[in-house]
Amino acid sequence: MTLEKMTSRHQPASRHVNVRAVGVSVLLAATMALGGCGLLPEETTAPVPTTDSSTAAPAKEVAKETDKPAQPVTAAEEFSKKLTGILTTLAAGTKAPNREQMKAAMLDAGAVEEKIEISIDITPTGLAVDAIEAASPVAEECVIGQVRDGNVAVTILPTLASGRCFVGDAH
Secondary structure, three states: OOOOOOOOOOOOOHHHHHHHHHHHHHHHHHHHHHHHHHHOOOOOOOOOOOOOOOOOOOHHHHHHHHOOOOOOOOHHHHHHHHHHHHHHHHHHHOOOOOHHHHHHHHHHHOOOHHHOEEOOOEOOOOOEOOEEEEEEEEOOEEEEEEEEOOEEEEEEEEOOOOOOOOOOOOO
C-alpha cells in the first residue's frame, strides 16, 4: 500500500481545506480593505493660507512671530556651567577626587558651604568608590556634579521634598 492511498480519519478532505483557506483569505482581505485605512497614520496637510493684499503681513512681522524669545539663563544653569569647568580641571589632575576636593570645587563654583552635599569617597569596607558626587541646591533645583574615572557629568534635577539633593543622612 502506498502513502497516497492512505488517508487518516482525522484529516479533512483537501477540498474543505482549500475552501477554508480561500474563505479566510477573503475575510482577511476584506477586513484590511474596509478597516485597514483607519490603522494607518493620517496625513495632515496644513491649510494653504490665502493672501489678501489688505490682510497680508509683511515678511519681517511673520518672521518675528515664529521666532521664540530667548529663555533667560537660570541660576542653576549658570552654576552648572561653572561647576562643569571646575570639575573638568579637577578630573584632569586626579581621576578619583576625595570629599575635600569636591567640596572645594563646589565652593569655587559658588555654592553655599552649609548646603553642599557630598557622597562618600571610601566604602565602609575601606575601598575607593567608583564615583564621587557633590550637589548643592540652587533656587528650587539641585546641581549635581559627578567625577568617575576622570570623566565629569553635571546635571540639574528638582530638589527633594526635604529641600535636599541626596537621599539619606551621609552628607
